[in-house]
Amino acid sequence: MVDSYRYYFNDLVNRLRGTYNDGRREDRRREAEITGSVDGDPDSVDAATGRATSRANGNGESRTTATISPLKIGGVTFYPKENGKNHRTSKFQLVERGTPILRRGQNFYIALLYAPGQTRKFDKDTDQIKLIFSFGPHPSPMNGTEQILKVEKVLNADEARWSARITRVDKNAMTLEVHTSADSCVGIWKCKVETMLQKTPTGEEQLTEKFTCPDDIYLLFNPWDSSDVTCMKERELLNEWVLEDTGKIWVGPHTSTRGRHWVFGQFDDSVLPLVMILLEKSGIAFPSRGNPILVSRALSKIVNSNDDNGLLMGRWDGEYGDGTAPSAWTGSVPIIEQYFQSMQPVQYGQCWVFAGVLCTLCRAIGIPCRVVTNLVSAHDANGTLTIDRYFDETNNEIDYDPHNPRGSKDSIWNFHVWNDVWFARPDLPKGYGGWQAIDATPQETSEGVFQCGPAPLEAVRKGRVGYSYDVGFVLAEVNADLVRWLKDKSKEFGFSRMEANKYHVGRQILTKKPNVFDSEGDSDRLDIIEEYKPKEGSRTERLQLVNAVRGSNRPCAPHFLEMDPKEEDVEFDLIELEEIPVGDPVPLVVTITNKSSEPRTVQADLSVESMYYTGVRANIVKKASGKFKVQPNAKEELKMTVQPNDYMDKLVEYGIMKLFVICVVDETHQAWSDEDDFQVVKPPMKIEVTPGVKAGKPAYVTFSFKNPIERRLTNCVINFEGPFLSRFSSIKYKDVEIEEELRYTHRFIPKSTGSQRLVATFSSKELIDIVGSSVIEVN
Incomplete structure (x- = not known):
């Protein structure tokens, strides 16, 4: 950063911190008093004007043009509570403390207070007034970061421009109505007032009086305004996706997922100031801060700490002694407060914590946002749109990708949580606006840094991986095929395919139903999977993957190649478990049906391991193997029971275990494998x-x-x-x-x-x- 910007950034941080700390001291003072007072409805604008005008004195006498001087302004009132009510920002604690928070594209009112000693009031034939709104350290009218408004009798007919008009002139003040454009930069604006005379005596230099408003003015996105690209036609849904400050995030394996309550807290007085600081740290250009596409992408980058010393540090190994365990957080505000004071990454977060915080930041600045959970979520490390697992000749899984030994290995998370944000996409063909997936969890880099999205859900659904941003990665998360390979030297590829499971990934994609809250159960759960992909197994769903493979610049996934047909006359079925109460035994059952007229010899290998929810193995809990015959047209059950003493010492956070099963038929070389995730659950508080x-x-x-x-x-x-x-x-x-x-x-x-x-x-x-x-x- 150049010196001038570094000064701007440091001044911004110090100013916002000072305001925040003053507010906290006031909170503690009020709580100590326990006054029990509750603010009532804000006064009307006219009444507020009356209060404001009483601060200045003047007799209203007029002078001739030759002897008078420009009006002197002694203060500006932005009516934070009154405007906040109209702009749906009155829940912000900063508004209660007197900070104006406004939504772009919507009119608001201000009052100019005459300075003490000012002996006349505004005269439309004598006086000229300008409002100058500036954004960032180097404002310029050319890029929209400076707006110079000559106050007129009426507002400009062009709603795409800023304008101001006089609505009332009093003895000691005047009220103005200001209109901002629906594409204005979002963030902190500053305001100056300039007054001058309409005419001056011949030869005299034009005199100007200037007043700089001390207030920070927050301007937000406005999804209630039809001209704003964040606009949502179903206005009642914005009560959930912008204004709701608590919600649920679904976590856990698909058989025992539960809605975990989360306090978004976007109206806390620490949140908006921190969004401003994070946007500064993200490096997004000031003129781009009215574009929700770039703003949401920047936030997905700066919420994690991997590149820019951002908000939250991720950790998934269960070692949290030098910080806070992700599962211990109750909401976003304590994370935001901790970062606000230290400006160092908060320890620690995981995907659903990243998503909860990112939702807070988006809702705070007016971008409609929901938290979504993908149950059984693929992490496609090499961009093949498949999750490939490789096994050696002894049926043991190879712990690396043999075709990419130096790179990351594909994995499947029990669940993964990210965000959807809502806005139009004028940068893409028609039809790709609406919900867009963004993800702050640092998994893979995009354009060289850890960020993801916004990926249009419609592009994901149609397999249009060429559209910005990161459509292919999100598509693989929800719809990659799981392909298992067994080492086979006779094959050119070096492996023979055991199976390609089309149904394993993306079981459900859950979010909270808008404007519904179930405090005791999960009736407020909404499955939005068909917004991400067509019905599983349908021709349209297969076409989605074909389109994606064709549009990808990566080599074609191996399982799309022709494979030798196999004789398969034995059916296998792993009975899925749901939740297991902590301390109970775990019964595991695989059914084997021989549909042939001859006996079949089956080699079976079972293993149970404790897992982190990211699919990383923690500890081996129990293993068993054996070979046995299944008679013609007969059915057998393969059983194994895991006792509490087997798993209690080996569980890791969230109590997730995985069963791996591999079976090979000696006579036909038929190979089958499957896996099941289940959870040892704990009692609620x-x-x-x-x-x-x-x-x-x-x-x-x-x-x-x-x-x-x-x-x-x-x-x-x-x-x-x-x-x-x-x-x-x-x-x-x-x-x-x-x-x-x-x-x-x-x-x-x-x-x-x-x-x-x-x-x-x-x-x-x-x-x-x-x-x-x-x-x-x-x-």
């Missing part, structure tokens, strides 16, 4: 609140659960938060003995009435990912 909760009055909440394992729990921590209920708190708790019930009671002071949500997590050295939530009615 109970949350009980005292009845009759009132805004501004102390209330009490109790968190509890019973230790479900035969181990003492140490290094125990309870985290909880809820917008307008309680800021994020982290409580260290004593050790919990075997079968002991943990109980902790906390006092809090609700700030706002209505249905509010509280989210809590518990973690210890021996047991993590205990979560709970509650809806609290505040009177």
Whole structure:
């Protein structure tokens, strides 16, 4: 960065931090007083004007043009609460503190207050007023980062331009209506006022009075405005995808996934300032900050810390002693606050934490955003649009890609979470606007850095991998074929194909139903899989992959080549498990049906391993192998039971295990393999609140659960938060003995009435990912 920009950046950070810290001190002061006061409805603009005008004095006397001087402005009022109500920004804590937050393309009102000693009011025949709005360190009208508005009697008829008009002139102030264009840069604007006389005596230099407004003015995207590219016709859906500050993120294997509550908290007074700082760090050009395509892509880059010392550091190995375990977070705000104060990456996040934070940032600046979870998600490391797994002659999986030994190996995550954002795509052919996939989890680089998207869902669905951005990677995540290969020296490829599973990847793609919230179950779950791909196994779905392969610049996936037909007269079926309560045995069953008229000899190999949710192996839990005969037209069951003592010491976070099965028929060389992910689940945390909760009055909440394992729990921590209920708190708790019930009671002071949500997590050295939530009615 050049010196001038470095100064701008440091000044911005210091100014925003100062405002944030002042607000926090005021919060603590108010809570200490426990006044119980609640702000009422904002006054009308006219009434606010009356309050503002009382600050200045003047007798309104006029002078002749030859003796008067330009009006002197002593202050500017942006009516943050009044404008906030019209612009749907009144929930922002910054608005409550007096900061104007506006949406572009929509009119707003300001008042110019005459300076003390100003002895006359505005005269339309005498005075000329200009408003100068500037954006960034080097504003220019040429690129839209400076807007110079001559205040007129009426607004400009061209809504694509900024304009201003006078609506009211009082003795000590005047009210203006300002219109911004629907493609304005999004972020912090500054305002100056210049006043001068319409005419000056012949030969005199034109005198100008200038006033610089001290306020930061936040201008956001406006999805309610039909001229904004973020506009969504179904306006009621914006209540969910822009204004909802709590929600759910679905996590876990496809047989036991659950909706985990998450506090987005986009209205917290730390969020908008940090978005501004992150956009600065991302390097996105100032004139590009009105383009949601580039803004969302920049945010997907800067939320992870891999390239730019960004917000959140990822970790997936279970070692979180020098930070916070991903499962312990309750929402985005504590992560944002920690980064805001230190400007160092917060430790640690995983995909659903990255997605939760990215959703917060997008909703804060007005981009409609939802969090989506892909159950059984492919990570195509080499761009072949397949997930290839290779096995040696002894049926053991090869732990690298033999055709790319130095590169990454394909993998399948139990689940993966990213975001969809909504806006038009004027850079692409018609029909590719709407939902776009973006992903802040650092998996593969795009254009040399760890970022992903926005990939139009319609392009993913049609296999149009040539359209920007990263369509091929997202398509593989939801619809890659899983191909298993057995080493075979007789084949030119070096391996013979055991099978190509067309149905394993992308079982469901889940998000929260808009404007529905189930605090106890999952009835608010919505499967949007058909927005990403046609019905599995259909001709259209196969065509999607064919189009993608044709459009890819990578070599054709090997399994699309002609393969030798095989004689397959034995059917295999792995019985899928759902969730297993922690401490229970795990029964595993494979059925084998011999459909031929001759006996078949089957070599079977089974292994159970604990897994990280990214598909990385952790520990071998149990293995078994054997060879046996299956009589003609007969059915056999292959069984194995995993006892609690087999797995308790080998589980890793989230309690996920995977069963691998490989069977080879001696007589026909038929080979079959399959796998199943299942989860050892833990009990939820109970949350009980005292009845009759009132805004501004102390209330009490109790968190509890019973230790479900035969181990003492140490290094125990309870985290909880809820917008307008309680800021994020982290409580260290004593050790919990075997079968002991943990109980902790906390006092809090609700700030706002209505249905509010509280989210809590518990973690210890021996047991993590205990979560709970509650809806609290505040009177």
